[in-house]
Amino acid sequence: MKYxxxxxxxxxxxxxxxxKLVVEGFLSGLHKSPYKGQAIEFADYRPYLPGDELKRIDWxxxxxxxxxxxxxxEEETNLRAYLLLDNSHSMAYKSKEISKFEYASFLAAxxxxxxxxxxxxxxxxxxxxKDYQYLPPQFSKIHLSKVLETIEKARPEGExxxxxxxxxxxxxxxxxxxxxxxxxxxxxxxxxxxxxxxLRHKKNEVLVFHILDPNEINLSYNEPLIFRDLETKREITLxxxxxRKEYQESLxxxxxxxxxxxxxxxxxxxxxFTDMPFDYAFFNYLEKRSKIK
Amino acid sequence: xxxxxxxxxxxxxxxxxxxxxxxxxxxxxxKVDFSSLFFLVDLKKxxxxxxxxxxxxxxxxxxLFIAFLILSLSRPYILKKKSPLLKxxxxxxxxxxxxxxxxxxxxxxxxxxKGKEILKEIIKNLNKNSKVTILxxxxxxxxxxxxxxxxxxxxxxxxxISYDISYAxxxxxxxxxxxxxxxxITDLQEYxxxxxxxxxxxxxxxxxxxxxxxxxxxxxxDFRFLPEREEKIAFQVKLANYSQREVETPxxxxxxxxxxxxxxxxxxxxxxxxLEIPKRSEKNIITxxxxxxxxxxxxxxxxxxxxxxxxxxPLLIAYEREEDIFYLRKLFSVIKNYQINYLSxxxxxxxxxxxxxxxxxxxxxxxxxxxxxxxxxxxxxxGKVILILGRTLEENKFEEIFETKETWEGxxxxxxxxxxxxxxxxxxxxxxxxxxxxxYRVVNLQEKNLKVLAYFNNNFPFLLEDTLNNxxxxxxxxxxxxxxxxxxxxxxxxxxxxLxxxxxxxxxNFFVGETIVLNFDLPQIKIxxxxxxxxxxxxxxxxxxxxKFNETKEPGIYQFEEKxxxxxxxxxxxxxxxxxxxxxxxLKIIKGEIKLEYEITYFFLxxxxxxxxTEVILFLI
Numbered sequence: 001m002k003y004x005x006x007x008x009x010x011x012x013x014x015x016x017x018x019x020k021l022v023v024e025g026f027l028s029g030l031h032k033s034p035y036k037g038q039a040i041e042f043a044d045y046r047p048y049l050p051g052d053e054l055k056r057i058d059w060x061x062x063x064x065x066x067x068x069x070x071x072x073x074e075e076e077t078n079l080r081a082y083l084l085l086d087n088s089h090s091m092a093y094k095s096k097e098i099s100k101f102e103y104a105s106f107l108a109a110x111x112x113x114x115x116x117x118x119x120x121x122x123x124x125x126x127x128x129x130k131d132y133q134y135l136p137p138q139f140s141k142i143h144l145s146k147v148l149e150t151i152e153k154a155r156p157e158g159e160x161x162x163x164x165x166x167x168x169x170x171x172x173x174x175x176x177x178x179x180x181x182x183x184x185x186x187x188x189x190x191x192x193x194x195x196x197x198x199l200r201h202k203k204n205e206v207l208v209f210h211i212l213d214p215n216e217i218n219l220s221y222n223e224p225l226i227f228r229d230l231e232t233k234r235e236i237t238l239x240x241x242x243x244r245k246e247y248q249e250s251l252x253x254x255x256x257x258x259x260x261x262x263x264x265x266x267x268x269x270x271x272x273f274t275d276m277p278f279d280y281a282f283f284n285y286l287e288k289r290s291k292i293k
Numbered sequence: 294x295x296x297x298x299x300x301x302x303x304x305x306x307x308x309x310x311x312x313x314x315x316x317x318x319x320x321x322x323x324k325v326d327f328s329s330l331f332f333l334v335d336l337k338k339x340x341x342x343x344x345x346x347x348x349x350x351x352x353x354x355x356x357l358f359i360a361f362l363i364l365s366l367s368r369p370y371i372l373k374k375k376s377p378l379l380k381x382x383x384x385x386x387x388x389x390x391x392x393x394x395x396x397x398x399x400x401x402x403x404x405x406x407k408g409k410e411i412l413k414e415i416i417k418n419l420n421k422n423s424k425v426t427i428l429x430x431x432x433x434x435x436x437x438x439x440x441x442x443x444x445x446x447x448x449x450x451x452x453x454i455s456y457d458i459s460y461a462x463x464x465x466x467x468x469x470x471x472x473x474x475x476x477x478i479t480d481l482q483e484y485x486x487x488x489x490x491x492x493x494x495x496x497x498x499x500x501x502x503x504x505x506x507x508x509x510x511x512x513x514x515d516f517r518f519l520p521e522r523e524e525k526i527a528f529q530v531k532l533a534n535y536s537q538r539e540v541e542t543p544x545x546x547x548x549x550x551x552x553x554x555x556x557x558x559x560x561x562x563x564x565x566x567x568l569e570i571p572k573r574s575e576k577n578i579i580t581x582x583x584x585x586x587x588x589x590x591x592x593x594x595x596x597x598x599x600x601x602x603x604x605x606x607p608l609l610i611a612y613e614r615e616e617d618i619f620y621l622r623k624l625f626s627v628i629k630n631y632q633i634n635y636l637s638x639x640x641x642x643x644x645x646x647x648x649x650x651x652x653x654x655x656x657x658x659x660x661x662x663x664x665x666x667x668x669x670x671x672x673x674x675x676g677k678v679i680l681i682l683g684r685t686l687e688e689n690k691f692e693e694i695f696e697t698k699e700t701w702e703g704x705x706x707x708x709x710x711x712x713x714x715x716x717x718x719x720x721x722x723x724x725x726x727x728x729x730x731x732x733y734r735v736v737n738l739q740e741k742n743l744k745v746l747a748y749f750n751n752n753f754p755f756l757l758e759d760t761l762n763n764x765x766x767x768x769x770x771x772x773x774x775x776x777x778x779x780x781x782x783x784x785x786x787x788x789x790x791x792l793x794x795x796x797x798x799x800x801x802n803f804f805v806g807e808t809i810v811l812n813f814d815l816p817q818i819k820i821x822x823x824x825x826x827x828x829x830x831x832x833x834x835x836x837x838x839x840x841k842f843n844e845t846k847e848p849g850i851y852q853f854e855e856k857x858x859x860x861x862x863x864x865x866x867x868x869x870x871x872x873x874x875x876x877x878x879x880l881k882i883i884k885g886e887i888k889l890e891y892e893i894t895y896f897f898l899x900x901x902x903x904x905x906x907t908e909v910i911l912f913l914i
Contacts, residue, residue, distance in 0.1 A: 093328035100328070160329075186329040216328055224344075226324040227333060236330055237322060242344040243333065250332055 045069045079120040080137045080177030082204075083108045084169060085151065088128040089231040090186045092156035095215035096275065101156045103274045104182035104211050109151050111180055116144045124150050125172070127165040128158035134172055159231045162187040166195035170202065180207045184216075189254060193261050200265050207268045210258065214275045217251050219244045297368035297403055297892070308360035315352050347911060354908045358901060365897040378411065378501065378883055379418050386422035388438070388473030390496075391415060395429040395452070396459035397592040398482055398866050401510065404503045405454040408478045411501055413449050415476060416441055430459035430479070431806075456592055456805045456847055458866045459485035471496045480504035481877070483870045490876040500882045504871040509536040511559055511585060512593030514864030516802070518600060519567065526600055527569040530583055534559035535868050546570055548581035557585075577602040580850045580857055593867035597823075597850055597859035599801035605632040609649040611641045617656040617683065620771050620779035624788060638664075646671040651795060655681045656770045659688035672763050677795040682736045683770030694759065695766065696739040701753060706731035709755055712747035717810045717841070718756070718790045719747070722783065730778035735769045762812075765791060802859045808843040811853055823849020823860075 048057060048068035061069045085108050091101035112122050116139070123137030124147045135143070135150060162185065173179070179199050185192050185208075200206050221240040228235045240247075255271055262269035296302060327333070383389075393412055399405040416425060419441050427435040427444070435452065436444055461477065462485070468475065475494075478501040479486065492498075515531035534540050539560050546553045546568065553570050572579075579600040587594060608631050612618045618635065625633050636644070638657055646652050646667060657664070657680075668678055668691075685697045701707065708728050712719045719727065735753050743757040743766065757766045769775045771784070778784050793800055794810060803809050811818075818840055820828040828844070845851060845860045852858075872880075 090328040093326065184328060186331050213328070221325070224322060224348075226322050227327045227330060228324055229330045230326050230328055232330075234330060235324070236334060238333065239344045247332060254332075 045071060079115070079118070080123065080175060081111070081115045081120050082123045082125060082137065082169075082173060082177055082179045083111055083147070084166070084179060084181040084183075085124065085126045085154065086128070086160065086162075086165075086181070086183030086185075087126050087154050087156050088158055088160035088184075088186075089156050090160060090184055090229075091211075092230055093184075093213050093216065094274070095213050098274050099156070100184055100211045100213055100274055101154075103272075104209065105151050105154070107209060107211075107272075108180075108182055109148055112144060112147045112151070116141075120178075122147050123173075123177075125169045126150065126154045127169060129161035129164065130158045132165055132169060134169065136172070137177065160184075160187050161191075163191040163195045167198060170195075170199050173199075173202065173204065176203045176205075178205045178207065180209070182209045182211060184212055185210050185258070189257060193258070196262065196267050197265055200267055205268075208258075208262065208270065210255075210269065210271045212271070212273055214273045217248060217273075219247055294369050294371050294893075295406070297370060299367055301363055301367040304363045304366075305360065308356050308363065310359065311352055311355035315348075347914065351908060351911055354904050354911070358904045358908065361897050361901040361904060365894050365901055368892060368894045369897060370892045370894075378414060381499065381883065382415065382418050383423070383474060384420060386420045386424075388424050388426075388471070389415075389419060390426045390428065390468070390471060390473060390475045392428045392430060392461060392464060392475065392477045392479075393452070394459050394461065394477070394479035394485075395431050395433070395455045395457075396482075396485065396866055397454060397456050397862055398459075398484075398590065398869055399480055399503070400454050400592055401480065401508065401590040401869055402505070404480055405452075407503055408501075409449050409452055411478050411503075413446055416444055416449075428464060429455070430461045430464065430485075431455040431457040432460050432464065456862045458863050461485060462488045465492065465494065465498070468494065468496065473497075474499065476501060478503065480869060481871050481882075482866075482868065483872050483876075484865050484868050486872055487876065489872065489880055498881060500880055502871075502882050505869065506871065508589070508869045509538075509540075510588055510590045510593070510867055510869055511535070511540055511542055512590070512864055512867035513583060513585060513596040513861075514563055514593075514867070516583060516596045516598060516861075518598075519569075524572050525569045526572050526579070527567065528598075529565055529567050530596070531563060531565050531864070532557070532559055532585065533563045533864065533867065534561050535870065537561050542586040544568075545584045546581060547584065548579055549576070551581075578857060580859065590867055590869070592848075592862050593864055595848065596861050597802075597848055599850065599857045599859045601801055606630060606651070607649045608633045608651050608653065609641070609646065610635050610653040610655060611638055611657075612636075612655040613638050613658060614656065617681075617770055617772050620784070621653065621655065623779070624785060627785070628789070642667070646676055647674060649676070651677040651679065651792065653679050653681065656683035657686070658684065659686050660691050661688055662690050665690035672761070676763070678764045679791065679795075680764065680766045681770055682738075682766065682768050683734070683772075683775055685736060692741075694740075694742050694764075695757070696741070698737040698739055700734060700736050701749075701751065702734035706733050707735060707749040707751055707753070708732070709747055710750035710752075712755075715808075716746055717794050717808060718787070720808065722786070726781075726783050730776055730781045730783060732769050732776045732778070734775045738766070738768055763795070765795065801857070802861065803845065804863050805845055805848060805860055806843055807845070807860075808841050809845070809851075809853075809858060811840050811842070811856060811858075813840055813854065815854065818853055821852040823847065823851065 045058065045061065046069070048070045052070050056070050058069050058071050061067075085104055087101060091104060092099050094100065094102075108124070112124070115122050119139060121137035121139040122144065124133075124135045126133045133150060133154070135147060160183075162183065166181075181196075196206055196208065219240045223241075224237065224239040226235050226237050258269050259271075261267075391412055393405075393408050395405060399408060412427070419425065421441050423441055424438045425441060425444060426437050426439075427449075429435065429452070433455075435448065459479070459482070461479065465475070465477075472495065474497045476499050481489075481500065481502050481504045489500075511532065511534045513530060514533045515529075517529050519527040519529055530544070532542075532544075539558060541556060541558050544555050544557050544566075548570070550573055551570060555568070557566060581598055581600070583596045583598065585594050608625070610618055610621060610625075610633060612635070622635070625631055634649070642663060652668075652671065654668075660668075672678060682697065685700050689695075689697060708731060710728075712727060714720070732749060732755075735749060735755070737753045738757065740754065740757055743759055745754040745757050747755040749755055753768065755768055757768075758764065771779050778787075795812075820842065822828060840853070842853070848859075848861050850857055850859055871877075
């Protein structure tokens with residue numbers, strides 16, 4: 001799979017991911033947990049078989065049915081991680097070799113793999129205004145493959161409506177977890193923040209990777225051009241030289257706004273440009289996370 | 294504003310290139326996909342107009358940049374409106390003669406154009422009732438006794454420089470009775486104006502001097518073919534470098550099917566170069582030109598030539614006494630182009646003259662019926678005869694043409710006194726040279742159907758020709774008992790001119806305005822100029838076979854029916870050396886260089902640079 005480049009996997013193996021918050025669920029290994037003992041997620045009942053631990057027999061069912069039923073649990077996980085990948089058409093923009101969507105996909109795939117190595121369950125949601133594709137978090141190798149396959153199959157399409165998309169996805173997230181969002185956030189800033197706050201409100205840990213192409217801030221065109229919106233196909237003629245300064249100023253203000261508001265709501269906001277080395281951006285983030293006790 | 298190198302102005306339309314490109318690209322705006330116009334839409338209106346304005350400004354600057362650069366290359370100059378000339382112009386109405394030098398040397402650094410401006414300025418500032426005559430030194434009359442108001446500026450504007458030399462001397466010498474003022478606008482070349490140092494006149498002569506003390510010019514002064522070698526055409530070019538420095542110049546020889554290029558280093562002064570080119574063509578006549586590198590005076594940088602393979606011309610010299618042809622033998626031993634047969638008068642009766650191009654009949658004692666019949670037959674068929682007499686003929690059957698009377702001898706000597714100065718034979722000979730030979734014995738002729746071309750000082754004729762230009766008669770023999778002419782300078786050129794005149798010695802290379810004398814058997818001749826135009830047909834006078842043409846105005850190859858001749862400028866005119874201070878001291882020269890024009894190339898270059906700088910600054914904003 002192209003997203004799992006060996007050199008990246010090699011580097012990730014040498015780092016530890018320390019989760020910032022202890023979420024509900026079972027935590028073992030390197031993760032800290034507020035609970036003592038096992039964190040068990042009930043999955044189903046099955047008939048008792050010789051060799052099963054007696055403490056796993058459900059006595060209430062026995063009382064009702066006069067038969068031994070043993071509780072089945074899902075595999076033990078440390079964390080539920082939701083990878084939310086924006087596949088609106090604006091993510092297809094690229095000024096060089098790699099588009100924002102490709103970059104975001106790389107990051108998401110790396111996270112999926114890393115979380116899998118940490119025995120965390122991974123869920124994925126790929127969204128745009130029109131619809132979204134959702135795989136609930138699970139921990140299995142097969143599931144990881146499904147997640148990665150989903151990422152790989154996804155193509156940028158449709159428009160952006162962050163509030164609508166994240167609200168709908170948020171409804172699917174029943175239990176607290178780590179929500180990692182990969183998006184260019186090209187939407188109304190208040191709506192974006194409202195959506196993020198909604199997710200955070202459910203006690204989720206929210207990480208935002210605001211992914212942009214360097215040319216989206218540099219606007220390095222030196223002649224009047226016809227700009228066509230990738231999502232709406234709307235066209236406007238303008239001279240970038242004349243608006244560059246103001247454009248950059250307004251973007252900087254937006255970044256500051258996101259940074260400030262996200263910090264206020266304990267949302268981790270990261271601005272990443274696609275010309276940054278992929279591993280560099282990724283490890284920078286992990287190093288930063290690793291310092292959080 | 295005028296320009297020294299106006300041909301660069303043809304590039305001026307290039308300055309519209311930025312505008313054309315602007316409009317091409319304006320309607321072909323590139324389309325780019327952008328992730329979202331979310332943040333762009335609101336900013337669209339802001340400051341966009343400034344850049345639009347800047348683009349328009351850049352467009353104007355670029356257009357101006359190219360335009361000024363081209364203008365700089367064209368070396369613009371402006372004309373000064375006032376010159377010292379105004380102070381000396383007469384206030385009262387007078388007869389004014391203005392002579393403008395239009396010899397080709399005036400082409401140096403645009404002197405002719407300056408001369409025209411001065412001419413206009415003089416006319417403009419003369420008393421309105423003055424009557425003006427304008428002459429050019431090439432003898433062209435522009436206006437005669439016209440009131441100032443009737444002379445239009447365009448008449449002067451349209452004057453063009455000639456390729457001729459200056460005939461100012463001739464013009465001024467013919468003005469003895471003029472009682473007005475004469476203004477001579479000239480470069481005051483030593484070559485044409487050395488006569489001025491001794492020139493005396495009744496009229497006031499003012500000279501407007503446009504000449505330069507220091508000048509640079511190289512030119513072809515002379516060109517002649519050397520004796521033919523096998524498969525090679527050899528020639529000698531005389532090149533002059535009139536500047537003080539050594540000059541390296543390319544020399545290129547263009548022929549009908551060849552081009553040869555070489556480089557020469559010319560030290561100061563005149564130097565001869567022998568060059569040879571392989572003869573590829575089997576043609577007997579080859580036309581071409583020799584060119585040296587261009588300089589400030591281009592007219593003398595090209596020399597056109599017509600090469601004609603030399604053929605030996607058969608001549609018959611018939612004589613009675615050996616001593617009569619002593620000097621003719623000597624002369625023709627020097628000139629190699631002739632195949633000469635010397636026969637006695639008795640012997641010639643046995644032969645036909647038709648195989649000879651010319652017959653010299655030297656000092657016969659009689660012209661009998663048979664000889665007359667032989668000669669008339671030969672002349673009828675186009676033959677040429679030179680009859681050299683030395684005594685009264687015992688028998689003369691040519692009595693319908695001339696009769697011999699008494700012989701003049703033993704009373705001192707005679708010299709030549711009168712001659713037709715414009716006749717081809719005597720043209721360009723100095724008077725002193727013609728008058729130098731002494732004649733001790735001459736025959737007096739009673740001419741009948743002959744024209745006398747030269748007389749002795751006792752009014753006896755010396756040289757006569759018939760109306761068909763086929764027979765020339767000298768009335769004295771060229772031997773010691775008759776004259777000392779063979780020992781004088783004139784002898785060889787006179788005989789050669791005579792041969793040339795009779796069409797035996799063919800000349801192919803002439804100067805502009807020089808009389809071209811050609812022999813034709815046709816009643817009318819078509820003349821084609823170097824530019825391929827036909828001049829109006831020239832009709833030969835009845836009974837004559839010689840065409841005299843002197844209307845060649847420009848250098849190049851002219852064609853007279855099948856005959857080609859080359860016309861060139863006189864090389865000496867290219868020597869721009871001025872009269873020295875001593876020679877000028879008695880002349881009324883308007884002193885100081887009258888700088889009518891101020892070259893403003895540097896101003897335009899500054900503007901070009903300034904625009905470039907502004908453009909760079911504006912571009913960086």
